[in-house]
Amino acid sequence: MENSTKLRGWLDNFDLNHPLVIAGPCSAETEEQVLKIAHQLKNTDTSVLRAGIWKPRTRPGNFEGVGSLGLKWLQKAKEETGLMTTTEVANPIHVDLALKHDVDILWIGARTTVSPFMIQEIAEALKGTDKTVLVKNPVNPDLALWLGAVERFYKQGIENLGVIHRGFSTYDSSEYRNIPEWQIPIDLQNEFPDLPLILDPSHIAGRRDLIFELCQTALDLNYDGLMVETHYDPDNAWSDAKQQITPETLDKYTIDLKVKNKVSSNEDFNYQLKKLRTKIDKIDENLVDLLVKRMQVADDIGKVKKEHNVSILQPERWKQILERMISLSEGSGLQKDFILNVYKAIHQESIAHQKNIK
Numbered sequence: 001m002e003n004s005t006k007l008r009g010w011l012d013n014f015d016l017n018h019p020l021v022i023a024g025p026c027s028a029e030t031e032e033q034v035l036k037i038a039h040q041l042k043n044t045d046t047s048v049l050r051a052g053i054w055k056p057r058t059r060p061g062n063f064e065g066v067g068s069l070g071l072k073w074l075q076k077a078k079e080e081t082g083l084m085t086t087t088e089v090a091n092p093i094h095v096d097l098a099l100k101h102d103v104d105i106l107w108i109g110a111r112t113t114v115s116p117f118m119i120q121e122i123a124e125a126l127k128g129t130d131k132t133v134l135v136k137n138p139v140n141p142d143l144a145l146w147l148g149a150v151e152r153f154y155k156q157g158i159e160n161l162g163v164i165h166r167g168f169s170t171y172d173s174s175e176y177r178n179i180p181e182w183q184i185p186i187d188l189q190n191e192f193p194d195l196p197l198i199l200d201p202s203h204i205a206g207r208r209d210l211i212f213e214l215c216q217t218a219l220d221l222n223y224d225g226l227m228v229e230t231h232y233d234p235d236n237a238w239s240d241a242k243q244q245i246t247p248e249t250l251d252k253y254t255i256d257l258k259v260k261n262k263v264s265s266n267e268d269f270n271y272q273l274k275k276l277r278t279k280i281d282k283i284d285e286n287l288v289d290l291l292v293k294r295m296q297v298a299d300d301i302g303k304v305k306k307e308h309n310v311s312i313l314q315p316e317r318w319k320q321i322l323e324r325m326i327s328l329s330e331g332s333g334l335q336k337d338f339i340l341n342v343y344k345a346i347h348q349e350s351i352a353h354q355k356n357i358k
């Protein structure tokens with residue numbers, strides 16, 4: 001699959017002057033609930049109504065969705081409000097039912113994206129249709145697996161495509177339900193700048209107080225849209241109660257969010273930017289120069305170690321270096337994790353250099 005402006009055709013057709021907003025409840029619960037939320041969203045920035053019909057839950061015994069009955073409610077909501085509709089499909093039976101009920105956009109959940117078998121079956125079921133398909137990232141941070149799923153749809157002739165960033169599972173404790181790992185969607189944009197990228201802040205956050213900041217970060221990173229779980233009574237929602245916000249809150253957020261431009265034609269801005277970027281270029285040259293010099297010393301250390309049959313890894317020295325660099329950077333404004341990551345990468349390269357000593 002090659003990058004192409006065709007990929008974003010479906011999004012351009014909305015002709016919006018703001019990011020695409022997809023909103024609606026985590027799960028369709030009752031006909032009244034779906035219709036009430038749809039009407040509350042009608043006069044906001046929302047263009048597409050979302051609702052989960054089949055809910056893949058981590059453990060059995062929780063509410064698993066109302067099933068195909070809910071598709072009729074989505075259809076009714078579309079008729080009454082003019083909003084487009086979207087739901088998650090996880091197998092060809094879901095696809096068939098969604099097509100029969102005229103769902104406009106289908107999304108693929110994170111747990112489905114991990115399985116090329118399932119994706120292939122769903123993609124084949126969609127062959128020959130003009131539906132838009134949005135692929136959520138897989139639960140594990142694997143860009144190739146994410147893009148592989150998109151490619152399977154593309155190969156079946158589906159050209160209206162997009163991706164949804166919903167964060168990645170982690171066993172470590174984190175303030176997020178699913179850690180964002182922003183570098184992965186940044187890498188994705190590098191490879192496919194015209195593949196629409198949508199943030200799902202609800203599943204990253206897992207709690208409503210983080211949603212606004214996540215949306216703002218996405219807009220700072222050129223995302224094309226937001227998919228936000230909304231419910232008129234979030235605390236009593238049948239699923240994901242902690243992460244849903246009301247349609248009124250969403251409306252306020254979309255007003256407060258700052259939409260950024262990719263570039264500016266302001267001459268003064270462009271002059272300042274150019275000057276500052278020249279400074280960055282110079283600093284980067286110095287950084288590479290220093291890294292080369294550091295590796296040359298590591299090579300010398302490697303040679304003497306080899307002559308005296310001493311192991312490459314020296315845990316005590318390595319620990320000292322890390323502690324020293326963390327203490328040196330204290331109060332500098334650099335995050336401790338950043339220093340750790342930079343030095344871990346330098347240490348790895350230093351070991352690789354020493355291993356190469358002949």
Ligand SMILES: C=C(O[C@@H]1C=C(C(=O)O)C=C[C@H]1O)C(=O)O
Pocket residue numbers: 298301312313314315317318321346347350351
């Ligand atoms: C360079 C050395 O070898 C390894 C690499 C280190 C480094 O690059 O700073 C530190 C400790 C060792 O694990 C050394 O022993 O000093």
